[in-house]
Amino acid sequence: xxxxxxxxxxxxxxxxxxxxxxxxxxxxxxxxxxxxxxxxxxxxxxxxxxxxxxxxxxxxxxxxxxxxxxxxxxxxxxxxxxxxxxxxxxxxxxxxxxxxxxxxxxxxxxxxxxxxxxxxxxxxxxxxxxxxxxxxxxxxxxxxxxxxxxxxxxxxxxxxxxxxxxxxxxxxxxxxxxxxxxxxxxxxxxxxxxxxxxxxxxxxxxxxxxxxxxxxxxxxxxxxxxxxxxxxxxxxxxxxxxxxxxxxxxxxxxxxxx
Amino acid sequence: xxxxxxxxxxxxxxxxxxxxxxxxxxxxxxxxxxxxxxxxxxxxxxxxxxxxxxxxxxxxxxxxxxxxxxxxxxxxxxxxxxxxxxxxxxxxxxxxxxxxxxxxxxxxxxxxxxxxxxxxxxxxxxxxxxxxxxxxxxxxxxxxxxxxxxxxxxxxxxxxxxxxxxxxxxxxxxxxxxxxxxxxxxxxxxxxxxxxxxxxxxxxxxxxxxxxxxxxxxxxxxxxxxxxxxxxxxxxxxxxxxxxxxxxxxxxxxxxxx
DNA sequence: TTGTATTCCGTAAATTTTACGGAATACTTT
DNA sequence: AAAGTATTCCGTAAAATTTACGGAATACAA
Numbered sequence: 001x002x003x004x005x006x007x008x009x010x011x012x013x014x015x016x017x018x019x020x021x022x023x024x025x026x027x028x029x030x031x032x033x034x035x036x037x038x039x040x041x042x043x044x045x046x047x048x049x050x051x052x053x054x055x056x057x058x059x060x061x062x063x064x065x066x067x068x069x070x071x072x073x074x075x076x077x078x079x080x081x082x083x084x085x086x087x088x089x090x091x092x093x094x095x096x097x098x099x100x101x102x103x104x105x106x107x108x109x110x111x112x113x114x115x116x117x118x119x120x121x122x123x124x125x126x127x128x129x130x131x132x133x134x135x136x137x138x139x140x141x142x143x144x145x146x147x148x149x150x151x152x153x154x155x156x157x158x159x160x161x162x163x164x165x166x167x168x169x170x171x172x173x174x175x176x177x178x179x180x181x182x183x184x185x186x187x188x189x190x191x192x193x194x195x196x197x198x199x200x201x202x203x204x205x206x207x208x209x210x211x212x213x214x215x216x217x218x219x220x221x222x223x224x225x226x227x228x229x230x231x232x233x234x235x236x237x238x239x240x241x242x243x244x245x246x247x248x249x250x251x252x253x254x255x256x257x258x
Numbered sequence: 259x260x261x262x263x264x265x266x267x268x269x270x271x272x273x274x275x276x277x278x279x280x281x282x283x284x285x286x287x288x289x290x291x292x293x294x295x296x297x298x299x300x301x302x303x304x305x306x307x308x309x310x311x312x313x314x315x316x317x318x319x320x321x322x323x324x325x326x327x328x329x330x331x332x333x334x335x336x337x338x339x340x341x342x343x344x345x346x347x348x349x350x351x352x353x354x355x356x357x358x359x360x361x362x363x364x365x366x367x368x369x370x371x372x373x374x375x376x377x378x379x380x381x382x383x384x385x386x387x388x389x390x391x392x393x394x395x396x397x398x399x400x401x402x403x404x405x406x407x408x409x410x411x412x413x414x415x416x417x418x419x420x421x422x423x424x425x426x427x428x429x430x431x432x433x434x435x436x437x438x439x440x441x442x443x444x445x446x447x448x449x450x451x452x453x454x455x456x457x458x459x460x461x462x463x464x465x466x467x468x469x470x471x472x473x474x475x476x477x478x479x480x481x482x483x484x485x486x487x488x489x490x491x492x493x494x495x496x497x498x499x500x501x502x503x504x505x506x507x508x509x510x511x512x513x514x515x516x
Numbered sequence: 517t518t519g520t521a522t523t524c525c526g527t528a529a530a531t532t533t534t535a536c537g538g539a540a541t542a543c544t545t546t
Numbered sequence: 547a548a549a550g551t552a553t554t555c556c557g558t559a560a561a562a563t564t565t566a567c568g569g570a571a572t573a574c575a576a
Contacts, residue, residue, distance in 0.1 A: 021277045022379065062346030062379060086344055086381055088320030121280065121320060123344055192523095209525075210565065232574050233522045450554095467556075468534065475532095490543050491553045 007140040011108055015115035018055035024066050025053040025087070025122045025160065027167035028074065029201075030131025030147050031184055036200045037131055038153065038164060039074075042144035045105025049146075050157040051164070053122070066125045074134045079127045079183045084170040088121035090159050106141075126167040128180050128201075172202055176218070179241070188224060188238040219245040265398040269366055273373035276313035282324050283311040283345070283380045283418065285425035286332065287459075288389025288405050289442055294458045295389055295405035296422060297332075301415065302401050303363025308415040309422070310400075311380070324383045332392045337385045337441045342428040346379035348417050364399075384425040386438050386459075430460055434476070437499070446482060446496040477503040 001010055028039040040049040054069035056062060066081050099112045110116075136145045148154065153164055174180060175198065185193055191212050199206050215221045222242050227235040259268055286297040298307040312327035314320060324339050357370045368374075394403045406412065411422055432438060433456065443451055449470050457464050473479045480500050485493040 019279045019377070019379075021279060056346070056379075058377060061348070062344065064347075083344060086320065086341060088314070089322075090319070119277070119316060121277075121314075207566070209567090214564090231522095233520080233572080235573085236523060465535070467536090472533090489553095491541075491551080493542085494554060 001139045001141075004140075007106075008108060011110055011114065011116060014055065017057060019058055020115045020118055021120055023053050023055055023120050023122045024069055025051045025124050025163055026066070026070055026073075026081075027051060027124065027126040027164055028070070028134075029126060029128045029150075029167075029171060030134065031128060031197060031200060032130055032132040034196055034200050036150050037147035038150055039131070039134075039136065040146055040148050040154075040156070041138070041142035042146070043141055043157065044143050045101075046157065048157045049148075049154050050142075051160050052142075062123070066123075070125075070127060073137055074129070075137070076127075076129055076134060076183070079129065080179055081125050081127045082170070082174070082178065082180075083123060083125050085124045085163075085166050086121060087124060087159060087163055122163070124163050124167060126171060128171065128184050130184050175201055179220075182241060188226065188228070188240050190228060190230075190236040191239060192236065194221065194239065259397045259399075262398075265364075266366060269368055269372065269374060272313065275315060277316055278373045279376055279378055281311050281313055281378050281380045282327055283309045283382050283421055284324070284328055284331075284339075285309060285382065285384040285422055286328070286392075287384060287386045287408075287425075287429060288392065289386060289455060289458060290388055290390045292454055292458050294408050294461075296408055296411065297389070297392075297394065298404055298406050298412075298414070299396070299400035300402035300404070301399055303359075304415065306415045307404075307406075307412050308400075309418050320381070324381075328383075328385060331395055332387070333395070334385075334387055334392060334441070337387065338437055339383050339385045340428070340432070340436065340438075341381060341383050343382045343421075343424050344379060345382060345417060345421055380421070382421050382425060384429060386429065386442050388442050433459055440499060446484065446486070446498050448486060448494040449497060450494065452479065452497065 001007055030037045030039060039052060041052050042049055052069070052073045054065070054072070056065040060068070063081070063083070066083070067077070067079070070079060070081060071077055099110050099114060099117065102114075102116075103109055131147050138145055150164075150168060153161065155161065156164065171180065180201075181194070181197060185197065191208070194215070195206065195208055195211050198211065216223070219242055221239045224238045224240055226238045228238055229235050259265055288295045288297060297310060299310050300307055310327070310331045312323070312330070314323040318326070321339070321341070324341070325335070325337070328337060328339060329335055357368050357372060357375065360372075360374075361367055389405050396403055408422075408426060411419065413419065414422065429438065438459075439452070439455060443455065449466070452473070453464065453466055453469050456469065474481070477500055479497045482496045482498055484496045486496055487493050
């Protein structure tokens with residue numbers, strides 16, 4: 001959505017194509033080189049940063065909408081995307097405050113009754129990707145983007161700081177239960193790679209040997225016969241996710257026996 | 259909503275009061291006497307059973323809407339109600355198939371463009387209550403209700419069987435993490451009471467002594483000095499939930515250290 | 517040949533979870 | 547009053563899991 005014509009059509013007629021009152025907010029965790037970051041977009045006019053998001057087409061399954069929105073923004077497909085909460089306790093979470101402000105900021109003439117000004121509940125999704133491989137697409141409303149360190153998130157639009165916090169909590173809670181990381185690591189990876197991913201996401205150190213034992217005993221990864229030559233003195237064994245275990249996990253999560 | 263006038267107004271003008279395209283479905287688990295049941299309503303006209311639910315008022319916080327809907331239906335207030343998933347992958351989850359069928363069934367004349375016929379996503383909530391203490395209120399659309407055993411749920415409207423399954427899975431997963439049961443047991447309860455509650459919900463036997471040790475060591479319950487006289491040979495000690503631990507749990511869940 | 521960086525294990529201790537039975541109490545019945 | 551019965555109340559030993567921790571072997575570089 002970049003040309004003025006497209007934007008105009010979206011603002012004026014979007015309610016015909018999309019479900020009103022509902023949006024999807026995506027918390028895209030980007031991991032690379034021992035750093036966990038979140039993708040934020042800068043909205044023109046507003047001085048704030050916000051989460052990438054979008055609307056659900058009227059006849060589009062919800063999860064498909066979440067994938068489409070993420071794909072449009074990052075070009076990433078087939079990600080593990082997880083719905084984690086609906087935010088709707090701030091009933092006045094409006095996209096803008098008034099038609100006049102909107103006109104001033106974007107130069108688009110709209111009525112006070114425009115669909116974008118109505119109350120919007122937001123469905124939160126999160127994903128974990130390798131941010132060095134993502135090329136972010138901006139658009140008319142969001143001309144800039146940046147990956148922010150999770151420990152240093154700026155004040156966000158609306159209640160989105162709460163959204164990010166809840167996403168992070170859910171990510172950490174589920175990292176041993178859901179195939180988070182499947183889209184992140186290469187198909188074959190070393191212990192060191194997955195180990196530092198987990199350390200970074202959880203924000204704490206994990207004993208290497210015990211970590212490997214645990215993941216193998218949970219059946220999530222298996223050791224391959226191959227080694228990778230990555231330099232002098234370095235040819236660690238490769239590991240791979242256990243496909244079946246992951247598919248089970250995708251369906252039902254890994255259930256604990258209490 | 260019982261009088262014809264009220265119903266008419268709801269059907270014709272509900273979209274002015276409520277957010278369209280969104281509903282709340284409540285899975286109300288009822289426990290009593292070692293049995294775990296679910297409250298289902300029988301819809302007139304349709305031959306199916308369905309979950310109690312409702313709509314969100316245009317300026318009403320989401321969680322407040324969930325409480326209101328439950329309260330209107332059961333008279334229960336201040337419950338622990340937990341949002342667990344948004345269902346929106348069946349894009350054609352319509353309330354009815356057509357205006358004509360609607361008119362035939364309910365004797366109300368409506369247009370094909372009525373708000374009730376539009377696509378509706380549903381936000382699932384669940385609660386756990388003592389079903390012997392609930393007096394269910396029916397209305398124009400739902401003239402009958404029944405508590406069904408969880409192992410014997412009939413085919414439900416739309417995709418609601420999936421909703422129930424997911425609610426049950428979430429309930430079991432969270433029973434040691436969230437203050438489920440807080441609204442269920444009396445303020446002071448015996449070990450036998452909470453023990454059989456957990457056994458019933460989880461659908462398996464739990465060793466009494468270990469169970470008590472675990473709940474106490476988790477800090478969820480504490481033993482009181484009082485005993486309860488419930489009959490010959492019977493005056494077990496009473497236990498109580500640890501208020502602070504529960505409040506923490508309410509806020510963030512009880513987090514495991516992996 | 518020596519030195520250095522890197523990978524690869526395995527075991528002992530601590531903790532947690534599980535399994536399991538018998539003693540004491542208080543009332544009821546005879 | 548005594549014996550019987552139903553109920554509550556522990557505690558410990560074994561098993562499983564989790565945690566802590568260091569040294570030997572390898573492969574290249576100097």
